[in-house]
Amino acid sequence: MSDVRAIERTIAAVALALAALAPVLFSTYTVDQLLTQVLIFGIVAMSLIFLASYGGMVSLAQTALFGIAGFVFGNMTTVDTKGLTLGYSPWAGIIPAILIATAIGLVFGGLASRSTGIYFLMITLTYGVIANLSFGQIERISGFGGISGIVPPSIIGTTDQHPHRLYYLALVIAVLLYALVRFVIRTNFGLSLQGVRDEPVRMSSLGYGIALHRTLAFTFGAFMASIAGVLFVWWNGHVDPQTIGLGATLNVLIIAVIGGLRRIEGAFVGALAFVFINDRLAETDFSVAGFKLGTFNSLIGLIFLAIVLVSPDGLLGIWERAMTLLKQRQPAAAAAAGD
């Protein structure tokens, strides 16, 4: 046990050091385009994995909540594109964006809180698609083309103005949110949430509010996703209904599943794998002797299918199994030596 933990701590320390030194080690494109994207989608996927592993709720609404925060920020701060064009300073957009998306998360969570498992998946997917259609159809807040020209506060600046600043901000926020999740699951609330996940009937008879725990956990997940949404519009400068389309929703699910739905660390492993595969292969045309085999999406679908079929716990599941094997072998070897 302690061996595994020591190995994992070492890996985490190395990964964090690499992340901190990334601007020195890698190209600006890698840092500002790819790694920043990894962190942003890692946070969204982390909110999904948090809900799935500690609350037993696989939510497909995380991408929608992420996008809602982005849309609110865009509506609040832009001047002359689509949307409400309220034209406030970027600083003034941050809190309303996070607050409104989190509040919508509270409503979403409250309505779905008496369901679990597969029902929860269906209800949250419905939220996601309805949010997507709403932003597509309601011209006043976005419309089909979305909102352009979104900028972060000038001290952070776009990636062109200040390379690496947004990256470091995303890194700090990702680490803080990771620590926050680790803290929350150890609090009384986190422990009773896990009780609700495993034994809802027993917890209910002990006097715990099942629906309340699920609702609050979902709201916390929405809070994380909305922070990622603000970072996303700062990074991308643009948000449109496709940002929260079915494809985008499934991409976040795929990231979470590649990483493994059991541990929040998996979110960043999955995002790393997804973003880099995407970057390398997105433009590739897969064809054999003139017959088109499909685009990048087919490949991602196949990888997703393979992972669900072979290792439902994703890459971290493979890692955990390897570690278990290692652990089992060591006592056996020791016992054999003792004979």
Place this chain on the structure above:
Amino acid sequence: MPVALSYRRHLGWGVTLAAFAFGLVWVVFLADRPAHSDPTAFFSTLLDAITQGALYFVVASGFTLVFGLMRVVNMAHGSLYLVAAYVAIDVQRRIITGNPDTTVSSTQVSVINWFVVLLVAALVAGLLGLVMQQAFLRWNQGQDLRQALITIAISVIVADQVVVHTGGGVAEDMSFPGRINQFVDLHVKGFSYSGARLFILGLALFIGLALWLWLKRTRTGMVIRAGVDDRAMVAALGVNIQRVFAIAFFVGSMLAGIGAVIGTSQTAVSNGTDGIWLLNSLVVVIIGGMGSLAGAAVGSMLYGLIGTFSAAYLPAGNTQYAVIFTFVLLAIVLAVRPYGIFGRPA
């Protein structure tokens, strides 16, 4: 505790009734063209809503059939619709013009031709669903989340394959037979209505009735209903439950294909239609209750009514907000009956 529960329940029903009453008053008296001054528009909207609901029912009944028996949420149900729609367009054009790229107009289509296309597309969707079930879902029985993820993965692959092999997934449509696709005089104060939409309603009623008779009156149907209640017991009694599963999945997928032919004769299909029909099926079963045929019927009608009426009766310039009302309907149902109107906890 019981006091709080009953209070909550009454509140829920109260809100539901209030919302319904307000909607009715709005449509009859307050809207821009209220029903009491323009009854023709009202009845035409009502028929639109019912026929739209009929189409929802055809597709969603397949979704709910599969779930009811196997607890499989087939997230690729919309993908079956998408594939069947493109197959149907291709077949109809090949039969009539010999060229899959030449569009056909309604006058060229005979009733026989349309039903041949319906049969082909339904079989393609049914077989596709059957292959999916046998190859990927059969050996994961009972792991409902994993099965849902498998069907999501398949839907991602199918969506991409459709885009690649239909030249980008651009909008295409097919046509109803010319004899059906005309306005029909209903002989009520000279009111005439789209024959195609009445035809959809007739087909949906026929399909609903056939499904009901199949489930209530035939041996397979009885086994399916028994399987919904207690799968293990049915298997223990010596019934080959795997065969029943395969039949149900085939029929459920076929219904997506039938819905696709009807739907594509009405509105064009394009890349993204799979997501819309997955949403439609999900909304219907969340409202009506998973696994219940009656629930699918009621859910379809409510969903059709709310969508059509909000689009027609919102104040001018605000019809873009219609989609919000779908969410409101969903929210009311989830607040009052978390498992849907006819649903029960698994």
